[in-house]
Amino acid sequence: MSDYTLLIQMMNGVQYGLLLFLIASGLTLIFGIMGVINIAHGSFYMVGAYLAWSLTGLTGGFWSALALGVVLSIILGVILEWIFIRFLYDKNHLQQVLLTYGLILIFSELRSILWGDDVHSVAIPSILEGTFQLTESLSYPFYRLWLSLVCIAIAGLMYFLISHTRLGMMVRAGESNREMTVALGINIGFIYRFVFALGVSLAAFAGMIASPVSSVFPGMGNQVLIVSFVVVVIGGLGSIKGALLAAILVGLLDTFGKVVQFDLLGMNIFPSLSGMSIFLLMAIILIVRPQGIFGASTK
Amino acid sequence: MSRSLNKCLIPVLVLSLLLVPFLFDRFYIQFISKILVMIIFASSLNLLVGYTGLVSLGHAAFFGFSGYVLALLSNPDGPSNFFLSLTICIVATGCLGLIIGALVLRTRGIFFIMATLAFGEMLFYLLHDTDFAGGSDGMYLDHRPSFQILDYWQLDLSSVTQFYYVALVMMAISLFLIRTMLSSPYGRVINGIRINEHRTTALGYNTYLFKLVNFTVAAMIASLAGFLAAAQFGVVNPEMVGWHLSGHVLMMVIFGGLGTLLGPILGAASMMFLEEIFQVITKHWQLMTGIVIVGVALFMPRGLAGIRFPSSVDKQTNKENHSS
Numbered sequence: 001m002s003d004y005t006l007l008i009q010m011m012n013g014v015q016y017g018l019l020l021f022l023i024a025s026g027l028t029l030i031f032g033i034m035g036v037i038n039i040a041h042g043s044f045y046m047v048g049a050y051l052a053w054s055l056t057g058l059t060g061g062f063w064s065a066l067a068l069g070v071v072l073s074i075i076l077g078v079i080l081e082w083i084f085i086r087f088l089y090d091k092n093h094l095q096q097v098l099l100t101y102g103l104i105l106i107f108s109e110l111r112s113i114l115w116g117d118d119v120h121s122v123a124i125p126s127i128l129e130g131t132f133q134l135t136e137s138l139s140y141p142f143y144r145l146w147l148s149l150v151c152i153a154i155a156g157l158m159y160f161l162i163s164h165t166r167l168g169m170m171v172r173a174g175e176s177n178r179e180m181t182v183a184l185g186i187n188i189g190f191i192y193r194f195v196f197a198l199g200v201s202l203a204a205f206a207g208m209i210a211s212p213v214s215s216v217f218p219g220m221g222n223q224v225l226i227v228s229f230v231v232v233v234i235g236g237l238g239s240i241k242g243a244l245l246a247a248i249l250v251g252l253l254d255t256f257g258k259v260v261q262f263d264l265l266g267m268n269i270f271p272s273l274s275g276m277s278i279f280l281l282m283a284i285i286l287i288v289r290p291q292g293i294f295g296a297s298t299k
Numbered sequence: 300m301s302r303s304l305n306k307c308l309i310p311v312l313v314l315s316l317l318l319v320p321f322l323f324d325r326f327y328i329q330f331i332s333k334i335l336v337m338i339i340f341a342s343s344l345n346l347l348v349g350y351t352g353l354v355s356l357g358h359a360a361f362f363g364f365s366g367y368v369l370a371l372l373s374n375p376d377g378p379s380n381f382f383l384s385l386t387i388c389i390v391a392t393g394c395l396g397l398i399i400g401a402l403v404l405r406t407r408g409i410f411f412i413m414a415t416l417a418f419g420e421m422l423f424y425l426l427h428d429t430d431f432a433g434g435s436d437g438m439y440l441d442h443r444p445s446f447q448i449l450d451y452w453q454l455d456l457s458s459v460t461q462f463y464y465v466a467l468v469m470m471a472i473s474l475f476l477i478r479t480m481l482s483s484p485y486g487r488v489i490n491g492i493r494i495n496e497h498r499t500t501a502l503g504y505n506t507y508l509f510k511l512v513n514f515t516v517a518a519m520i521a522s523l524a525g526f527l528a529a530a531q532f533g534v535v536n537p538e539m540v541g542w543h544l545s546g547h548v549l550m551m552v553i554f555g556g557l558g559t560l561l562g563p564i565l566g567a568a569s570m571m572f573l574e575e576i577f578q579v580i581t582k583h584w585q586l587m588t589g590i591v592i593v594g595v596a597l598f599m600p601r602g603l604a605g606i607r608f609p610s611s612v613d614k615q616t617n618k619e620n621h622s623s
Binding site: 039087093096109112233279282286 | 348354356402403405406407408409410412413414416417418420421424425427428542543546549550553557583585586588589590591592593594595596597600
């Protein structure tokens with residue numbers, strides 16, 4: 001493997017990892033602050049990608065689709081929290097898993113009714129077409145680089161929001177002591193609704209910006225859900241910093257697992273075992289440090 | 300009152316189950332056999348979720364693993380011995396359960412859910428991405444396992460009637476086994492772990508060991524269901540170990556009623572009947588299944604058994620406390 005191929009794979013891995021971070025950060029926020037396990041989170045990613053596809057067709061442009069899609073996904077998040085999720089706060093994990101599992105089925109069928117079961121693709125917007133020529137035969141697309149930069153910008157924005165604004169302060173207060181926060185006159189219901197809508201829109205946004213590089217297909221939500229859970233568990237539940245680190249680690253591991261050749265007993269085991277590798281990492285982390293890399297403590 | 304009701308209800312139920320092959324046609328016998336297999340599977344998960352309080356989202360790993368072991372055992376020359384292959388399946392899955400259990404039981408709560416999910420998915424990708432067991436297409440069994448009584452009669456699992464009776468007997472054995480286990484002193488420790496693990500530890504029990512034994516037993520009972528599922532249609536595929544099946548069976552257990560012997564029976568049967576009806580009504584039947592699941596989660600967390608007999612959980616624990 002030449003240096004440039006290595007560089008490209010590394011950038012692909014980081015880009016995949018950053019995308020995972022957008023999804024996993026919502027998941028980890030919803031768990032850390034609201035105490036809800038939301039296994040329907042992958043559905044929002046899928047909804048985002050389908051929104052990007054259908055809105056690009058309706059509005060005629062990727063950027064307008066993106067803007068409209070974000071607004072719609074925030075509305076979706078608020079409505080879902082109001083109808084379903086707010087009843088889960090005082091319930092046990094089992095009921096949360098059950099309800100959100102039901103939501104997965106509902107979303108996947110609604111998607112099938114609204115948009116059909118076909119695989120679609122979204123065109124890369126014209127400004128971001130084109131590639132960097134690295135060598136004669138190797139190049140890196142602008143769009144992927146833009147995607148990584150957007151993810152980094154969002155990560156920075158989230159850090160600012162959580163640790164340097166009044167709203168973020170209320171969110172952190174709600175996380176560490178719910179009763180005390182309520183006693184101080186902060187509307188915790190609003191905070192929860194905000195956090196849930198933020199999580200939904202982050203996952204949907206990830207689906208939207210990912211749609212031009214990966215195709216839009218029915219099972220995309222489930223695939224990404226499991227990987228995001230791996231990220232959240234490795235990073236530590238409720239830790240955004242942990243989610244970022246774990247997401248990039250998982251992204252790199254997954255990408256390199258697919259390209260590295262590794263022979264064992266005459267069998268080339270690596271490409272076929274790349275799907276397993278991240279779960280292996282998660283199993284090791286859970287055994288060595290059950291609370292995750294940045295997790296506070298096991299509850 | 301419910302005691303006398305039970306007394307006449309059970310013989311009627313047993314009799315009608317025995318008569319199923321004479322009353323229905325092929326399709327329904329096959330369908331009811333599928334329900335029996337799911338009852339075994341759901342009961343084994345109930346042992347973990349309902350009685351011990353361990354929520355596993357990777358229980359299908361054991362179900363599917365057992366099916367794959369059976370498929371790998373089958374050879375083109377002729378049927379393998381029923382009892383021998385069943386024993387191998389159960390022992391192999393028990394070993395897998397022991398290894399996975401020893402690791403995942405180090406974690407608690409949500410981490411336990413995630414850890415079981417991770418191991419289930421690991422097995423899924425191993426079977427899905429490598430070729431030794433047919434990859435994403437799965438495998439066909441060359442012959443279904445069989446046994447012979449002298450020279451008169453040979454078991455033929457491809458006959459729906461014969462399979463039905465085998466499944467019925469297996470279900471009866473597993474339910475009897477679970478009941479016996481739970482009413483023994485061992486069962487009381489398991490109950491104690493669910494209610495208050497710290498206190499059970501303080502009483503001098505090694506709760507980790509008890510949980511590990513229970514996890515392994517649950518895996519072995521699930522392997523019985525997986526063995527039957529593979530033998531029924533003669534085919535295995537990676538979806539048998541996937542987390543969707545784990546989620547589905549978890550739902551059956553909760554739908555029926557956690558921590559009751561009756562729960563998984565009601566849950567598996569009613570859920571499969573409902574889905575069958577939904578599939579007739581609409582192509583988008585999973586939408587209706589989803590709505591039912593959400594409704595159950597919001598309005599009846601104690602499941603069907605909780606509705607019919609409001610105090611069945613307490614009654615059972617009380618009964619166990621009074622016996623011996």
